[in-house]
Amino acid sequence: MxxxxxxxxxxxxxxxxxxxxxxxxxxxxxxxxxxxTHLVRGVAEGAQVPHSEVASPTFAIVYPYSGRIPLYHADLYRIADEDELYATGFFDLVGSGGAVLVEWLDRVPGAAPREYLRITLRPTAEDARELQAEAFGARSEALLAAWLP
Ligand code: ADP
Ligand code: MG
Structure with a gap:
């Protein structure tokens, strides 16, 4: 896209x-x-999260938002490895029933579940981005099919 x-x-x-x-x-x-983060702000709006709740997770690793459903927004940029990620409680939150959006998922091997939607963003010009979406698992395939324009 x-x-x-x-x-x-x-x-x-x-x-x-x-x-x-x-x-x-x-x-x-x-x-x-x-x-x-720009994309996540749109996702939060689409999930009816109040504007005041949405931040860029600079200091915390995971931000919980409450919209139409619970939403967790995480950024793994500063996480060194899977052990450190365990210590943040990330895996407990991931399993707690909300929807989860994780920036820099590729920084920590083991952070990704078996089934998820992976979105890769690449600048193609100053104001243009290519979004490549890949679905792993049936639910993510359905989500991707519904999302594609
Ligand atoms: P990241 O979280 O990937 O580090 P951010 O979302 O914080 O990036 O910042 C993206 C920056 O790029 C913002 O300043 C945004 O205005 C700018 N930008 C320019 N063009 C686009 C585009 N097509 N889509 C998203 N962001 C864009
Ligand atoms: Mg960001």
């Missing part, structure tokens, strides 16, 4: 947020500034 502007990425996020169900897991891959 192509997003020719930040607004387009936001709109893709809003639509994804409207489709998420408890237990869904979305991994976001891409360099700093690729637009991972």
């Amino acid at each position: 192509q997003a020719a502007s930040p607004e387009e990425t936001h709109r893709l996020g809003v639509r994804l947020g409207g489709l998420l169900q408890p237990g869904d897991f979305v991994g976001l891959i891409g360099d700093l500034g690729a637009g991972k």
Whole structure:
């Protein structure tokens, strides 16, 4: 998928947020500034999270949001390895029934569940991004099929 502007990425996020169900897991891959957090803001809006709740998880590892369903927004940028991730309680939250969005999922081998939707963001121009989505597992395939324009 192509997003020719930040607004387009936001709109893709809003639509994804409207489709998420408890237990869904979305991994976001891409360099700093690729637009991972930007997409998550759209997802939060689409999941009816109040604007005031949404931040970039800079200091904490996981932010819980309460929208139409519980949403957890995590950023693994500063996590060294799987042991450190265990210590943050990440895996307890992941299993607690909300939908989960994880930036930098590729930084920690073992952080990804067996079934999830992986979205890779790549800049193609200053204001344009390519979003590549890959589904692992039946539920993620259904989610992706519903999300695709
Ligand atoms: P990340 O979380 O991947 O580090 P951010 O979402 O925090 O990245 O920042 C992305 C930056 O890129 C923002 O400043 C945003 O305005 C800018 N940007 C430019 N074009 C786009 C686009 N098409 N989609 C998303 N963000 C974009
Ligand atoms: Mg970010």
